[in-house]
Amino acid sequence: MNIVIIDYGAGNTKSVQFACNRLGYNPILSNSEDVIKAADKVIFPGVGQASHAMEMLKKSGLDTLIPTLKQPVLGICLGMQLLCNATEEGDTLGLGVFDVKVKRFSNKVKVPQMGWNTIFDLESDLFEGLKNDAYMYLVHSYYAEVCEHTIAQTNYDLNYSSALKKENFYGVQFHPEKSSTEGAQILRNFLKL
């Protein structure tokens, strides 16, 4: 299988690549339109600041390509947030795949949320073999609201979308590549879609 991890200079690509390797897959890193288009599966990671990451995407011309992809796409963390309409972080316009806004956690809780929290109300084949309330590793200051695309929720400050799905697009706020065996199961499920 031909798996491509989008490498646009704002992702923890190494960790995602290694996690796929541990499952017996050999993904390649690329920012080439042709390579990404030809992939069976596309993983869109992201860490750091949203407006900076969006700039990097635009530089490589991937902002127009990504929403048109037809194969299964998995956005991770900031990758998921960039697939949404817009984020309050740096007032950044997203790729508009998921019709939802990304907001900042209130100061009633510590920001960033950092550590392991549960995912519940699981509604997708992405979560096959996982129990409700499985623990995932999360690091983020902004969250996607619960919406029609929500396929998993997490509670921190409030209930928010820890995973989204629309057609061939999946997004997870947590880091499956860093979430022990349960996270690996989610990656495996995605790669088997």
Add this chain to the structure above:
Amino acid sequence: MADQYMLTKRIIPCLDIKNGRTVKGVNFVNLIDAGDPVVLAKQYAEKGADELVFLDISATLEGRKTTLEMVLRVAEQVNIPFTVGGGISSIEDVDLLLKSGADKVSINSSAIKRPELINELSDKFGSQCVVVAIDAKQINGKWMVHLAGGSIPTTLDLFEWAKEVETRGAGEILFTSMDHDGTKDGFANEALSRLSSELNIPIIASGGAGTVQHFVDTFQKGKSDAALAASVFHFGEIEIKDLKEELRTNNIEVRL
């Protein structure tokens, strides 16, 4: 419901690394060898550690290169997040570590010498990967920050420095009480609790872990978000699974 779905408290074994090998300083001196870092890291991940911290105490350039290779091997084999600290003083240092697969970096002396580094790192890489480590001890009733692994006192007050660190964009603070480190008498819960209430970023407690009760105390009294320890884990005095079960018995949310 809020109680049911709470962010868990984290248990973090810390591995001191010198020239690619694990060592642990007791009160920052007398180094004892405790094994191969990659093997240890994998074991800890399997035993239920939530995160790992690697502190590079190599003094030479060659030693630091060895550490970079170790980071890559850890990233290849370990499926939980890890932080690397020690001797990091530039954007380039951080870039190399993150590219090798580290999730977060921890800076200490370099941030004291040039506080703008915190802003630069959080702007470039995001605050989620910037941990600022603070070593402090009480002098005449005041918590004073120390440099260079605790060997050089500064005029900085712990709480003022911690506030500044947060304002400059740190994502997390790793506070080591030098008064408690190596004593196995418990964490500095009074200072920790004050840090936790004055700041709005997570606080990792470090220094003083000796018993399971010490962890219960640092989460309940110290209001810590995570607790870091070394020797009690390295020498098998406390098993992480037992520790977490006991924490859960005390109504402390943990990942089990």
